[in-house]
Amino acid sequence: MFITFEGVEGSGKSTQAKLLAEFISQLGHKVTLTREPGWGQLGELIRKVILDNRDLELDAFAELCLFCADRAQHVRDFIRPKLEAGEIVICDRYYDSTVVYQGHGRKLDKRLVNKIAQASTLDLLPDITFLLNLPVKTGLTRLQSREEITKMDEEPLEFHEMIRQGYMLLAKREPDRIKKINADRDILEIHSEIRSVVSELISSN
Ligand SMILES: Nc1ncnc2c1ncn2[C@@H]1O[C@H](COP(=O)(O)OP(=O)(O)OP(=O)(O)O)[C@@H](O)[C@H]1O
Ligand SMILES: [Mg+2]
Numbered sequence: 001m002f003i004t005f006e007g008v009e010g011s012g013k014s015t016q017a018k019l020l021a022e023f024i025s026q027l028g029h030k031v032t033l034t035r036e037p038g039w040g041q042l043g044e045l046i047r048k049v050i051l052d053n054r055d056l057e058l059d060a061f062a063e064l065c066l067f068c069a070d071r072a073q074h075v076r077d078f079i080r081p082k083l084e085a086g087e088i089v090i091c092d093r094y095y096d097s098t099v100v101y102q103g104h105g106r107k108l109d110k111r112l113v114n115k116i117a118q119a120s121t122l123d124l125l126p127d128i129t130f131l132l133n134l135p136v137k138t139g140l141t142r143l144q145s146r147e148e149i150t151k152m153d154e155e156p157l158e159f160h161e162m163i164r165q166g167y168m169l170l171a172k173r174e175p176d177r178i179k180k181i182n183a184d185r186d187i188l189e190i191h192s193e194i195r196s197v198v199s200e201l202i203s204s205n
Pocket of ligand 2 (some may be wrong): 014
């Protein structure tokens with residue numbers, strides 16, 4: 001089973017992904033928690049260029065290709081082998097992030113972005129995606145207390161609003177896969193909702 005987390009900056013993806021991984025592990029299943037961008041040798045380089053290098057103003061299309069290059073490698077060399085070995089894999093951000101950040105945020109041609117983002121999954125789509133829905137400002141405020149600030153976090157408010165809208169559109173388009181979760185609540189309340197969805201999925205599999 002392949003589970004992904006999506007949402008605006010600071011919406012609680014990493015927090016919830018970690019709690020879910022702990023829960024699944026307690027149930028006795030093998031689980032792997034990973035994130036995008038930045039897996040492996042190529043991912044580390046790409047993450048640095050995309051998110052940390054402030055001397056380089058990346059072209060939007062170049063950025064799209066880098067995110068997708070990172071993903072294809074991540075799927076082929078890490079995620080797919082884990083799934084084939086019977087593990088449950090949780091990924092903190094996946095191709096929906098590319099669709100909304102590059103399509104809605106950077107305003108690249110949406111059809112092109114969708115196509116390239118889809119291709120970068122090597123046909124591996126998530127069984128379920130939790131979209132943590134939170135007002136942009138709330139998420140950004142939460143991040144102020146955090147040390148690791150990336151270039152994406154520094155984008156203007158309007159950029160993040162476009163991202164949120166993009167996610168809403170995706171959720172409407174794919175209601176079966178993308179489960180919208182109200183993330184403006186207590187951490188454990190959110191976790192408990194996610195947990196019950198995943199428990200049900202695991203028992204029906
Ligand atoms: N439900 C919540 N209520 C209040 N604070 C929260 C909640 N969930 C997470 N936080 C806090 O908000 C901050 C951001 O959370 P987290 O890192 O999980 O978000 P994220 O979506 O992974 O962010 P990013 O997009 O930057 O990766 C952290 O300091 C976390 O402890
Ligand atoms: Mg995170």
